Amino acid sequence: MPRPRKDKYGMSFVEWCNESGRRGARLLLECREKDPSKFTKGSHYKALWKCAEEKCRHKWRTKVNKRTRSDRPTGCPKCANQIPRSKSDNFITWCNANGERGKRLLEEFCDTEKKPEELTKASHFKATWNCSTCAHKWRAVVRDRTRSGRPRGCPECNPGARKRKPKRDDV
Ligand SMILES: [Zn+2]
Ligand SMILES: [Zn+2]
Known part of the structure:
Protein backbone atom coordinates (compact mmCIF):
# COMPACT_ATOMS: atom_id res chain seq x y z
CA MET A 1 0.00 0.00 0.00
CA PRO A 2 1.49 3.36 -0.98
CA ARG A 3 1.58 5.70 2.01
CA PRO A 4 1.60 9.49 1.76
CA ARG A 5 5.15 10.80 1.63
CA LYS A 6 6.54 11.83 4.96
CA ASP A 7 8.11 15.15 4.01
CA LYS A 8 6.83 18.46 5.33
CA TYR A 9 4.10 18.99 2.76
CA GLY A 10 3.43 15.49 1.58
CA MET A 11 2.45 14.15 4.97
CA SER A 12 -1.25 13.39 5.18
CA PHE A 13 -3.40 15.76 7.17
CA VAL A 14 -4.61 13.03 9.53
CA GLU A 15 -1.08 11.82 10.12
CA TRP A 16 0.08 15.35 10.84
CA CYS A 17 -2.79 15.82 13.32
CA ASN A 18 -1.92 12.63 15.13
CA GLU A 19 1.66 13.79 15.53
CA SER A 20 0.88 17.35 16.55
CA GLY A 21 -0.46 16.91 20.06
CA ARG A 22 -3.36 19.02 21.23
CA ARG A 23 -3.24 21.34 18.26
CA GLY A 24 -3.46 18.44 15.84
CA ALA A 25 -6.26 16.80 17.80
CA ARG A 26 -8.23 20.01 17.69
CA LEU A 27 -7.79 20.47 13.95
CA LEU A 28 -8.89 16.91 13.34
CA LEU A 29 -11.94 17.54 15.52
CA GLU A 30 -12.75 20.76 13.70
CA CYS A 31 -12.35 19.32 10.23
CA ARG A 32 -15.80 18.61 8.85
CA GLU A 33 -14.78 16.87 5.65
CA LYS A 34 -16.14 13.38 5.07
CA ASP A 35 -12.70 11.96 4.45
CA PRO A 36 -9.88 14.08 5.86
CA SER A 37 -7.38 11.34 5.04
CA LYS A 38 -7.72 12.31 1.37
CA PHE A 39 -5.66 15.48 1.60
CA THR A 40 -2.16 16.32 2.73
CA LYS A 41 -1.00 18.60 5.51
CA GLY A 42 0.05 21.21 2.96
CA SER A 43 -3.06 20.93 0.80
CA HIS A 44 -4.55 24.03 -0.78
CA TYR A 45 -7.97 22.43 -0.69
CA LYS A 46 -10.59 24.67 0.93
CA ALA A 47 -11.88 22.34 3.59
CA LEU A 48 -14.90 22.83 5.81
CA TRP A 49 -14.21 23.49 9.50
CA LYS A 50 -16.39 23.84 12.57
CA CYS A 51 -15.08 25.71 15.59
CA ALA A 52 -14.61 23.45 18.63
CA GLU A 53 -15.44 26.26 21.07
CA GLU A 54 -18.70 25.38 22.75
CA LYS A 55 -20.02 28.92 22.58
CA CYS A 56 -19.01 29.43 18.97
CA ARG A 57 -19.53 26.41 16.68
CA HIS A 58 -18.93 28.65 13.70
CA LYS A 59 -18.51 26.90 10.33
CA TRP A 60 -16.17 28.22 7.69
CA ARG A 61 -14.00 27.15 4.76
CA THR A 62 -10.30 27.69 4.47
CA LYS A 63 -7.29 26.01 2.91
CA VAL A 64 -5.85 23.12 4.90
CA ASN A 65 -2.31 24.55 4.75
CA LYS A 66 -3.47 27.83 6.28
CA ARG A 67 -4.45 25.95 9.41
CA THR A 68 -1.53 23.55 9.65
CA ARG A 69 1.37 25.89 8.81
CA SER A 70 3.68 26.80 11.64
CA ASP A 71 3.94 30.46 10.66
CA ARG A 72 0.79 32.27 11.78
CA PRO A 73 -1.78 29.51 11.29
CA THR A 74 -5.36 30.71 11.04
CA GLY A 75 -8.11 29.74 13.44
CA CYS A 76 -11.83 30.32 13.63
CA PRO A 77 -12.48 33.80 12.14
CA LYS A 78 -15.33 34.42 14.56
CA CYS A 79 -13.21 33.70 17.62
CA ALA A 80 -10.27 35.60 16.14
ZN1 LIG B 1 -24.34 58.84 31.77
ZN1 LIG C 1 -15.02 30.06 16.95
Missing part, protein backbone atom coordinates in the same frame (compact mmCIF):
# COMPACT_ATOMS: atom_id res chain seq x y z
CA ASN A 81 -12.26 38.79 16.43
CA GLN A 82 -12.78 38.30 20.11
CA ILE A 83 -9.48 37.08 21.42
CA PRO A 84 -6.52 39.44 21.13
CA ARG A 85 -4.07 38.12 18.58
CA SER A 86 -1.13 39.67 20.32
CA LYS A 87 -0.16 41.84 23.25
CA SER A 88 -0.18 44.86 20.99
CA ASP A 89 -3.66 44.31 19.62
CA ASN A 90 -6.34 44.71 22.26
CA PHE A 91 -8.94 47.10 23.63
CA ILE A 92 -6.34 49.22 25.46
CA THR A 93 -4.23 49.77 22.36
CA TRP A 94 -7.37 50.68 20.42
CA CYS A 95 -8.31 53.23 23.10
CA ASN A 96 -4.82 54.70 23.10
CA ALA A 97 -5.00 55.12 19.35
CA ASN A 98 -8.39 56.83 19.41
CA GLY A 99 -7.77 60.09 21.19
CA GLU A 100 -10.38 61.56 23.50
CA ARG A 101 -12.97 58.99 22.59
CA GLY A 102 -10.63 56.09 23.34
CA LYS A 103 -9.52 57.71 26.55
CA ARG A 104 -13.10 58.05 27.70
CA LEU A 105 -13.99 54.44 26.87
CA LEU A 106 -10.97 53.16 28.75
CA GLU A 107 -11.92 55.34 31.72
CA GLU A 108 -15.49 54.08 31.66
CA PHE A 109 -14.52 50.43 31.35
CA CYS A 110 -14.96 48.94 34.81
CA ASP A 111 -15.55 45.26 34.22
CA THR A 112 -14.44 42.87 36.94
CA GLU A 113 -14.72 39.68 34.92
CA LYS A 114 -12.39 40.61 32.08
CA LYS A 115 -9.42 42.91 31.82
CA PRO A 116 -9.35 45.40 28.94
CA GLU A 117 -6.22 43.76 27.54
CA GLU A 118 -8.11 40.46 27.27
CA LEU A 119 -10.55 41.99 24.79
CA THR A 120 -10.38 43.46 21.33
CA LYS A 121 -12.25 46.46 20.01
CA ALA A 122 -14.49 44.03 18.09
CA SER A 123 -15.26 41.83 21.08
CA HIS A 124 -18.83 40.58 21.56
CA PHE A 125 -18.27 40.52 25.31
CA LYS A 126 -20.83 42.43 27.39
CA ALA A 127 -18.65 44.52 29.64
CA THR A 128 -19.62 46.77 32.53
CA TRP A 129 -19.17 50.50 32.02
CA ASN A 130 -19.30 53.41 34.40
CA CYS A 131 -20.42 56.66 32.77
CA SER A 132 -17.88 59.43 33.27
CA THR A 133 -20.66 62.04 33.07
CA CYS A 134 -23.42 60.71 35.32
CA ALA A 135 -21.68 57.75 37.06
CA HIS A 136 -24.38 55.37 35.83
CA LYS A 137 -23.27 51.73 35.54
CA TRP A 138 -24.51 49.60 32.69
CA ARG A 139 -23.51 46.68 30.50
CA ALA A 140 -22.85 46.94 26.80
CA VAL A 141 -21.07 44.89 24.16
CA VAL A 142 -17.56 46.27 23.55
CA ARG A 143 -18.06 46.31 19.79
CA ASP A 144 -21.20 48.44 20.15
CA ARG A 145 -19.16 51.11 21.90
CA THR A 146 -16.11 51.11 19.64
CA ARG A 147 -17.80 50.89 16.24
CA SER A 148 -17.59 53.96 14.05
CA GLY A 149 -21.25 54.09 13.01
CA ARG A 150 -23.65 55.04 15.83
CA PRO A 151 -21.62 53.81 18.80
CA ARG A 152 -23.57 53.21 22.00
CA GLY A 153 -23.22 55.64 24.85
CA CYS A 154 -24.57 55.75 28.37
CA PRO A 155 -28.34 54.98 28.31
CA GLU A 156 -28.95 57.51 31.11
CA CYS A 157 -27.27 60.35 29.25
CA ASN A 158 -28.85 59.30 25.95
CA PRO A 159 -32.46 58.47 26.82
CA GLY A 160 -34.29 56.71 24.02
CA ALA A 161 -31.08 56.29 22.05
CA ARG A 162 -31.93 52.66 21.40
CA LYS A 163 -35.39 53.25 20.00
CA ARG A 164 -34.81 56.55 18.26
CA LYS A 165 -34.88 56.23 14.50
CA PRO A 166 -32.90 58.82 12.53
CA LYS A 167 -35.17 61.48 11.14
CA ARG A 168 -34.95 62.44 7.50
CA ASP A 169 -33.62 65.90 8.28
CA ASP A 170 -31.30 64.62 11.00
CA VAL A 171 -27.76 65.59 10.09
Whole structure:
Protein backbone atom coordinates (compact mmCIF):
# COMPACT_ATOMS: atom_id res chain seq x y z
CA MET A 1 0.00 0.00 0.00
CA PRO A 2 1.49 3.36 -0.98
CA ARG A 3 1.58 5.70 2.01
CA PRO A 4 1.60 9.49 1.76
CA ARG A 5 5.15 10.80 1.63
CA LYS A 6 6.54 11.83 4.96
CA ASP A 7 8.11 15.15 4.01
CA LYS A 8 6.83 18.46 5.33
CA TYR A 9 4.10 18.99 2.76
CA GLY A 10 3.43 15.49 1.58
CA MET A 11 2.45 14.15 4.97
CA SER A 12 -1.25 13.39 5.18
CA PHE A 13 -3.40 15.76 7.17
CA VAL A 14 -4.61 13.03 9.53
CA GLU A 15 -1.08 11.82 10.12
CA TRP A 16 0.08 15.35 10.84
CA CYS A 17 -2.79 15.82 13.32
CA ASN A 18 -1.92 12.63 15.13
CA GLU A 19 1.66 13.79 15.53
CA SER A 20 0.88 17.35 16.55
CA GLY A 21 -0.46 16.91 20.06
CA ARG A 22 -3.36 19.02 21.23
CA ARG A 23 -3.24 21.34 18.26
CA GLY A 24 -3.46 18.44 15.84
CA ALA A 25 -6.26 16.80 17.80
CA ARG A 26 -8.23 20.01 17.69
CA LEU A 27 -7.79 20.47 13.95
CA LEU A 28 -8.89 16.91 13.34
CA LEU A 29 -11.94 17.54 15.52
CA GLU A 30 -12.75 20.76 13.70
CA CYS A 31 -12.35 19.32 10.23
CA ARG A 32 -15.80 18.61 8.85
CA GLU A 33 -14.78 16.87 5.65
CA LYS A 34 -16.14 13.38 5.07
CA ASP A 35 -12.70 11.96 4.45
CA PRO A 36 -9.88 14.08 5.86
CA SER A 37 -7.38 11.34 5.04
CA LYS A 38 -7.72 12.31 1.37
CA PHE A 39 -5.66 15.48 1.60
CA THR A 40 -2.16 16.32 2.73
CA LYS A 41 -1.00 18.60 5.51
CA GLY A 42 0.05 21.21 2.96
CA SER A 43 -3.06 20.93 0.80
CA HIS A 44 -4.55 24.03 -0.78
CA TYR A 45 -7.97 22.43 -0.69
CA LYS A 46 -10.59 24.67 0.93
CA ALA A 47 -11.88 22.34 3.59
CA LEU A 48 -14.90 22.83 5.81
CA TRP A 49 -14.21 23.49 9.50
CA LYS A 50 -16.39 23.84 12.57
CA CYS A 51 -15.08 25.71 15.59
CA ALA A 52 -14.61 23.45 18.63
CA GLU A 53 -15.44 26.26 21.07
CA GLU A 54 -18.70 25.38 22.75
CA LYS A 55 -20.02 28.92 22.58
CA CYS A 56 -19.01 29.43 18.97
CA ARG A 57 -19.53 26.41 16.68
CA HIS A 58 -18.93 28.65 13.70
CA LYS A 59 -18.51 26.90 10.33
CA TRP A 60 -16.17 28.22 7.69
CA ARG A 61 -14.00 27.15 4.76
CA THR A 62 -10.30 27.69 4.47
CA LYS A 63 -7.29 26.01 2.91
CA VAL A 64 -5.85 23.12 4.90
CA ASN A 65 -2.31 24.55 4.75
CA LYS A 66 -3.47 27.83 6.28
CA ARG A 67 -4.45 25.95 9.41
CA THR A 68 -1.53 23.55 9.65
CA ARG A 69 1.37 25.89 8.81
CA SER A 70 3.68 26.80 11.64
CA ASP A 71 3.94 30.46 10.66
CA ARG A 72 0.79 32.27 11.78
CA PRO A 73 -1.78 29.51 11.29
CA THR A 74 -5.36 30.71 11.04
CA GLY A 75 -8.11 29.74 13.44
CA CYS A 76 -11.83 30.32 13.63
CA PRO A 77 -12.48 33.80 12.14
CA LYS A 78 -15.33 34.42 14.56
CA CYS A 79 -13.21 33.70 17.62
CA ALA A 80 -10.27 35.60 16.14
CA ASN A 81 -12.26 38.79 16.43
CA GLN A 82 -12.78 38.30 20.11
CA ILE A 83 -9.48 37.08 21.42
CA PRO A 84 -6.52 39.44 21.13
CA ARG A 85 -4.07 38.12 18.58
CA SER A 86 -1.13 39.67 20.32
CA LYS A 87 -0.16 41.84 23.25
CA SER A 88 -0.18 44.86 20.99
CA ASP A 89 -3.66 44.31 19.62
CA ASN A 90 -6.34 44.71 22.26
CA PHE A 91 -8.94 47.10 23.63
CA ILE A 92 -6.34 49.22 25.46
CA THR A 93 -4.23 49.77 22.36
CA TRP A 94 -7.37 50.68 20.42
CA CYS A 95 -8.31 53.23 23.10
CA ASN A 96 -4.82 54.70 23.10
CA ALA A 97 -5.00 55.12 19.35
CA ASN A 98 -8.39 56.83 19.41
CA GLY A 99 -7.77 60.09 21.19
CA GLU A 100 -10.38 61.56 23.50
CA ARG A 101 -12.97 58.99 22.59
CA GLY A 102 -10.63 56.09 23.34
CA LYS A 103 -9.52 57.71 26.55
CA ARG A 104 -13.10 58.05 27.70
CA LEU A 105 -13.99 54.44 26.87
CA LEU A 106 -10.97 53.16 28.75
CA GLU A 107 -11.92 55.34 31.72
CA GLU A 108 -15.49 54.08 31.66
CA PHE A 109 -14.52 50.43 31.35
CA CYS A 110 -14.96 48.94 34.81
CA ASP A 111 -15.55 45.26 34.22
CA THR A 112 -14.44 42.87 36.94
CA GLU A 113 -14.72 39.68 34.92
CA LYS A 114 -12.39 40.61 32.08
CA LYS A 115 -9.42 42.91 31.82
CA PRO A 116 -9.35 45.40 28.94
CA GLU A 117 -6.22 43.76 27.54
CA GLU A 118 -8.11 40.46 27.27
CA LEU A 119 -10.55 41.99 24.79
CA THR A 120 -10.38 43.46 21.33
CA LYS A 121 -12.25 46.46 20.01
CA ALA A 122 -14.49 44.03 18.09
CA SER A 123 -15.26 41.83 21.08
CA HIS A 124 -18.83 40.58 21.56
CA PHE A 125 -18.27 40.52 25.31
CA LYS A 126 -20.83 42.43 27.39
CA ALA A 127 -18.65 44.52 29.64
CA THR A 128 -19.62 46.77 32.53
CA TRP A 129 -19.17 50.50 32.02
CA ASN A 130 -19.30 53.41 34.40
CA CYS A 131 -20.42 56.66 32.77
CA SER A 132 -17.88 59.43 33.27
CA THR A 133 -20.66 62.04 33.07
CA CYS A 134 -23.42 60.71 35.32
CA ALA A 135 -21.68 57.75 37.06
CA HIS A 136 -24.38 55.37 35.83
CA LYS A 137 -23.27 51.73 35.54
CA TRP A 138 -24.51 49.60 32.69
CA ARG A 139 -23.51 46.68 30.50
CA ALA A 140 -22.85 46.94 26.80
CA VAL A 141 -21.07 44.89 24.16
CA VAL A 142 -17.56 46.27 23.55
CA ARG A 143 -18.06 46.31 19.79
CA ASP A 144 -21.20 48.44 20.15
CA ARG A 145 -19.16 51.11 21.90
CA THR A 146 -16.11 51.11 19.64
CA ARG A 147 -17.80 50.89 16.24
CA SER A 148 -17.59 53.96 14.05
CA GLY A 149 -21.25 54.09 13.01
CA ARG A 150 -23.65 55.04 15.83
CA PRO A 151 -21.62 53.81 18.80
CA ARG A 152 -23.57 53.21 22.00
CA GLY A 153 -23.22 55.64 24.85
CA CYS A 154 -24.57 55.75 28.37
CA PRO A 155 -28.34 54.98 28.31
CA GLU A 156 -28.95 57.51 31.11
CA CYS A 157 -27.27 60.35 29.25
CA ASN A 158 -28.85 59.30 25.95
CA PRO A 159 -32.46 58.47 26.82
CA GLY A 160 -34.29 56.71 24.02
CA ALA A 161 -31.08 56.29 22.05
CA ARG A 162 -31.93 52.66 21.40
CA LYS A 163 -35.39 53.25 20.00
CA ARG A 164 -34.81 56.55 18.26
CA LYS A 165 -34.88 56.23 14.50
CA PRO A 166 -32.90 58.82 12.53
CA LYS A 167 -35.17 61.48 11.14
CA ARG A 168 -34.95 62.44 7.50
CA ASP A 169 -33.62 65.90 8.28
CA ASP A 170 -31.30 64.62 11.00
CA VAL A 171 -27.76 65.59 10.09
ZN1 LIG B 1 -15.02 30.06 16.95
ZN1 LIG C 1 -24.34 58.84 31.77
